[in-house]
Amino acid sequence: MVTGGGSGIGRSTAIAFAAEGTKVVVADIAVDGGEQTVQSIQDSGFESVFVKTDVTRADEVENMVDKAVETYGRLDFAFNNAGVEGDIASVTRYSEENWDQVINTNLKSVWLCMKYEIPRMRKQGGGSIVNMSSTAGLTGVGPNPAYVGSKHGVIGLTKAAALNYAKSGIRVNAVCPSAIHTPLVKHLIDTYPDMEKVVIGTNPMARLGTPDEVAQAVVWLCSDAASFINGHPLSIDGGLVAQ
Numbered sequence: 712m713v714t715g716g717g718s719g720i721g722r723s724t725a726i727a728f729a730a731e732g733t734k735v736v737v738a739d740i741a742v743d744g745g746e747q748t749v750q751s752i753q754d755s756g757f758e759s760v761f762v763k764t765d766v767t768r769a770d771e772v773e774n775m776v777d778k779a780v781e782t783y784g785r786l787d788f789a790f791n792n793a794g795v796e797g798d799i800a801s802v803t804r805y806s807e808e809n810w811d812q813v814i815n816t817n818l819k820s821v822w823l824c825m826k827y828e829i830p831r832m833r834k835q836g837g838g839s840i841v842n843m844s845s846t847a848g849l850t851g852v853g854p855n856p857a858y859v860g861s862k863h864g865v866i867g868l869t870k871a872a873a874l875n876y877a878k879s880g881i882r883v884n885a886v887c888p889s890a891i892h893t894p895l896v897k898h899l900i901d902t903y904p905d906m907e908k909v910v911i912g913t914n915p916m917a918r919l920g921t922p923d924e925v926a927q928a929v930v931w932l933c934s935d936a937a938s939f940i941n942g943h944p945l946s947i948d949g950g951l952v953a954q
């Protein structure tokens with residue numbers, strides 16, 4: 712199951728899971744994007760369903776997990792990925808409305824998803840969860856306080872959940888990408904034209920990442936090849952935070 716599966720990193724990850732033969736539940740608040748992801752998986756001969764979900768709402772997240780289990784009988788892997796970037800503004804200029812939207816979409820949602828995913832996984836004897844953080848969860852980049860706070864929070868929450876359920880056969884990890892070429896980053900670059908040059912200029916590999924580079928890491932973290940990796944925030948950033 713992939714939240715935010717209707718675009719960007721979520722879409723690429725849903726497609727990468729399907730290519731491994733996994734049946735994929737695509738969840739997104741955006742119907743068109745979610746259905747396009749499902750169509751493209753089905754066109755390649757694999758199985759997928761769309762469940763319209765606002766991940767900030769407990770009732771919709773519970774329904775998303777129920778639908779996954781009703782459709783495919785179990786829930787093995789969950790990528791809690793949906794997120795928004797929010798406004799660019801300093802701490803004192805940031806609006807309360809924006810703060811609540813970013814924290815609810817990027818952080819509260821990850822807790823809500825795990826709240827409903829973990830009982831299903833425990834019942835079936837295990838599973839693997841990957842939560843979406845960011846290099847903004849490891850360093851205080853840029854004037855975007857709620858984004859940075861939410862992504863640091865995801866790492867703390869990931870560690871807490873990993874320790875809570877380590878003996879239940881459930882692994883919980885996080886991924887921390889730097890700037891990846893998706894609609895979210897395109898929107899930032901369109902709004903702040905200097906940003907692309909700055910982002911590329913500060914990355915040791917002097918480029919943006921691709922959605923598939925994140926997708927491959929998520930699929931690997933969920934696989935048995937990563938069976939002793941738990942509570943880990945994995946940088947996918949060309950070496951950005953190593954600087």
Ligand SMILES: NC(=O)c1ccc[n+]([C@@H]2O[C@H](COP(=O)([O-])OP(=O)(O)OC[C@H]3O[C@@H](n4cnc5c(N)ncnc54)[C@H](O)[C@@H]3O)[C@@H](O)[C@H]2O)c1
Nearest residue numbers: 715717718719720740741765766793794845890891893895
């Ligand atoms: N693109 C990057 O450079 C980058 C870097 C690090 C982390 N991230 C994180 O990766 C995740 C995906 O980002 P992306 O770049 O693919 O963005 P994107 O905008 O392409 O995709 C995000 C998806 O999340 C969905 N979404 C937003 N709010 C939702 C809600 N309330 N309920 C359900 N779905 C919702 C959107 O409809 C969209 O389909 C985000 O959490 C983002 O913070 C992105």
